[in-house]
Amino acid sequence: MQKYLSIFLIAYKNHHVYLTDILGMNIIFVLRVVVIITLYRAIFEMSGGASVGGYSLEQISWALIITQAIVTSKPRTTNDISTDIKTGKIVAYLLNPVSYVWFKFFQGFSQFLANIIPGLLIGAIVGTVFLGFPNTSITGFFASLVLIIGGMFVTFFGYMLIGLCSFFMEDSEALRWIYSKLDMVFGGNMLPLPFFPIWLQTFAFFSPFAASGYTAGLMFIGFDAQKFVLYLGIQMVWICVYILGCLGLYELARKRLVVNGG
Numbered sequence: 001m002q003k004y005l006s007i008f009l010i011a012y013k014n015h016h017v018y019l020t021d022i023l024g025m026n027i028i029f030v031l032r033v034v035v036i037i038t039l040y041r042a043i044f045e046m047s048g049g050a051s052v053g054g055y056s057l058e059q060i061s062w063a064l065i066i067t068q069a070i071v072t073s074k075p076r077t078t079n080d081i082s083t084d085i086k087t088g089k090i091v092a093y094l095l096n097p098v099s100y101v102w103f104k105f106f107q108g109f110s111q112f113l114a115n116i117i118p119g120l121l122i123g124a125i126v127g128t129v130f131l132g133f134p135n136t137s138i139t140g141f142f143a144s145l146v147l148i149i150g151g152m153f154v155t156f157f158g159y160m161l162i163g164l165c166s167f168f169m170e171d172s173e174a175l176r177w178i179y180s181k182l183d184m185v186f187g188g189n190m191l192p193l194p195f196f197p198i199w200l201q202t203f204a205f206f207s208p209f210a211a212s213g214y215t216a217g218l219m220f221i222g223f224d225a226q227k228f229v230l231y232l233g234i235q236m237v238w239i240c241v242y243i244l245g246c247l248g249l250y251e252l253a254r255k256r257l258v259v260n261g262g
Contacts, residue, residue, distance in 0.1 A: 061127065077160050109152070
């Protein structure tokens with residue numbers, strides 16, 4: 001465990017060297033949030049209603065802020081793994097005393113954490129300016145925090161699974177593009193899930209996409225014990241599925257891997 005902790009801390013420190021990258025990422029984050037919240041407000045004003053699908057403007061906007069914080073903070077896991085495989089760097093990783101999957105997790109998750117902490121703080125400021133102070137509770141805050149952490153796991157291992165497909169295909173970019181678009185639509189990244197028909201909402205909430213962050217935002221502004229248990233359970237299922245998928249796919253690839261050269 002000490003080896004993995006060292007990997008995590010080293011990657012965390014190295015990531016903070018590139019402060020301009022973190023700054024640029026948060027500028028993009030703020031612009032996205034401002035534009036989309038403005039669009040949401042216009043939709044609510046045109047509909048003439050105080051809520052859509054049982055959710056107020058504040059609820060879906062805070063859900064968006066948390067979702068966007070996770071989306072913009074995630075490391076480029078798929079691309080990194082694909083590059084390791086294409087360039088042959090994977091051979092060096094195979095010689096490490098730690099599993100490649102867990103090495104990339106602790107390395108990448110430290111970057112994820114380094115990005116999302118300032119992202120959430122900036123998001124809270126932007127949200128308060130545009131929406132007013134959030135009507136949350138201590139329970140809602142901590143429930144949301146638990147779901148944010150779970151959402152980070154779902155997001156990371158979901159994209160890692162796509163990246164590991166590079167062992168079996170020349171380029172996994174097409175899969176990553178498809179997955180990211182599904183994430184955008186069914187993860188509440190752009191369009192609020194309450195705008196969807198009920199049957200499509202049901203699919204979205206049971207998919208890994210809403211579990212990657214949107215449900216955390218809903219709990220932040222409107223805590224519901226039953227929904228929290230449901231959302232957390234869905235997250236745990238997808239985390240287990242993705243981790244087992246990553247480990248199984250890597251073991252299968254490692255046995256089939258052929259390295260030419262000396």
